[in-house]
Amino acid sequence: MRNFTCWLILAAAAPLLLAQHEKDGKDSKHRFIGDPVAIEAGRKLFANGCGACHGPDGKGGRGPNLRERVFWHPVEDDTLYNAIQKGIGGNMPAANLPEDQAWQVVAFVRALTAPAIETPIVKGNPEAGRALFSGKAGCANCHRIRGNGGGLGPDLTNIGGTRALPQLREAILDPESIGAANYRGVEVAMKNGQKFKGVARNRTNYSLQLQDRDGNMHLIKMHEVSEMKLSDGSPMPRNYKDRLSADDVDNLVAYLRDQSMRPYSRDKK
Ligand code: HEC
Ligand code: HEC
The missing domain is CATH 1.10.760.10 (Cytochrome c-like domain)
Structure with a gap:
């Protein structure tokens, strides 16, 4: 009788427990994800085991760039873990690391692209x-x-x-x-003697929008320009x-x- 009640309770609780587990599985991350110590450990493992192909800082080489979002598509942490452990096709060898170390590498790879605000930092004082x-x-x-x-x-x-x-x-x-394509420094002298300095936004052969230091936009028509100097890159020092x-x-x-x-x-x- 005692056993029977016990089973009844379990049977009633099981769906609840399952639901709870599913919910956890969706939102919860491995404890190393976003953990600064794990990320640091992962950085070293990555430099040794992955850097030869992906570059020591993940910017790519024989293997793809793991940092630029253009080359990046969303992958689940588990998928990343499996790719690292088992390799990818014939192109990337299996790492076969101890589980903790593999998760440290996942944490590092994640931190390469996760918004900074989601990555705790160990160094630096914001004030x-x-x-x-x-x-x-x-x-x-x-x-x-x-x-x-x-x-x-x-x-x-x-x-x-x-x-x-x-x-x-x-x-x-x-x-x-x-990429500074949309922020090239520019100096313009107009035929009427006016001068502008700032960054060139939305430049065509006929006009450009010049944004000055105060953030004001000036529409510059090229046929009114007497001289224009366009820098190679942005004015960021x-x-x-x-x-x-x-x-x-x-x-x-x-x-x-x-x-x-x-x-x-x-x-x-
Ligand atoms: C021998 C070279 C090599 C090594 C070592 C290597 N990779 Fe790769 N990796 C590749 C290549 C090549 C690809 C592309 C595979 C493909 O798409 O078929 C790849 C793909 C990946 C991808 C998927 C990228 C994407 O956009 O889908 C990830 C993530 C990755 N590697 C992480 C790692 C990590 C972490 C390590 C170290 C544990 C590592 N790799 C070691 C060559 C390497
Ligand atoms: C003379 C103007 C100038 C100064 C001074 C300057 N920047 Fe910039 N910065 C720019 C411009 C223009 C861009 C956009 C073009 C580019 O990416 O180079 C930029 C880009 C950036 C970006 C990238 C923004 C993005 O959307 O990815 C960051 C971050 C940044 N600056 C931080 C700083 C910090 C921190 C300082 C001071 C240490 C600084 N900048 C000083 C002009 C400046």
Whole structure:
């Protein structure tokens, strides 16, 4: 009799337990995903076991670039795990790592593309970054965050929600690596003597939209132009690598990471 009641209770509870499990399975991630220590461990494993084909920083080589979203399609964490462990077709060898290490690699690969705001950081102080941004580093001359700053460069109010951590770092240290097609520096002298300076947006053979430092757009008709100088790239300074210390860069990245339209608390994973 006792046993029987027990089974009854189990039978009643089973569907509930199953439903709960399914729900967990959908939203819950492996504990290493987004965990800074696991990501660091994964970075080393990746450099050793994957870097030869995918580049030490995941930018590609014999194997595809794992960072650029254009080449990236959404994959479940489990799929990634299996691809790493078992290999892909004849093109990518199986890694056969101990389970924990394979998940560390998954966590690292994820962090290459996950929005920065979802990746906790170990280094950098956002408050110090904020001071640099609007002070010594001069970023606010060109970038606006929540309404403050210049209009020459893109608005960075939501940059932590749209770019991954490595992209934020690279934007500062290696601006040429980020596509600047729509932000080439331009200086224009008009036939009527007016002069404009800024970035060229939406340029055609007949006109261009020139965006100045204050963010104002000027429609420039090419037949009214007497002289135009177009730079090779964007006006984003190329020398931050030399001007900023490693700590400065960490602080700036930490500050940019926090810029997101999504509500977020720093303690939450
Ligand atoms: C010998 C070279 C080589 C090594 C080593 C290697 N890969 Fe690959 N990887 C490839 C190639 C080639 C592809 C493309 C396979 C295909 O699409 O058929 C690939 C594909 C992938 C993909 C899928 C990319 C996509 O957009 O679908 C991921 C993720 C990946 N590799 C991660 C890793 C990780 C993590 C490691 C280390 C544990 C690793 N790879 C080791 C060559 C390699
Ligand atoms: C003289 C103007 C100027 C200054 C100063 C400047 N930037 Fe930029 N920045 C730009 C322009 C223009 C772009 C867009 C074109 C490009 O990507 O190069 C850009 C791009 C970026 C991006 C990439 C945005 C995206 O959507 O991916 C980030 C991040 C960034 N800057 C951060 C900074 C930081 C941090 C500083 C200060 C250390 C800084 N910028 C200083 C003009 C500037």
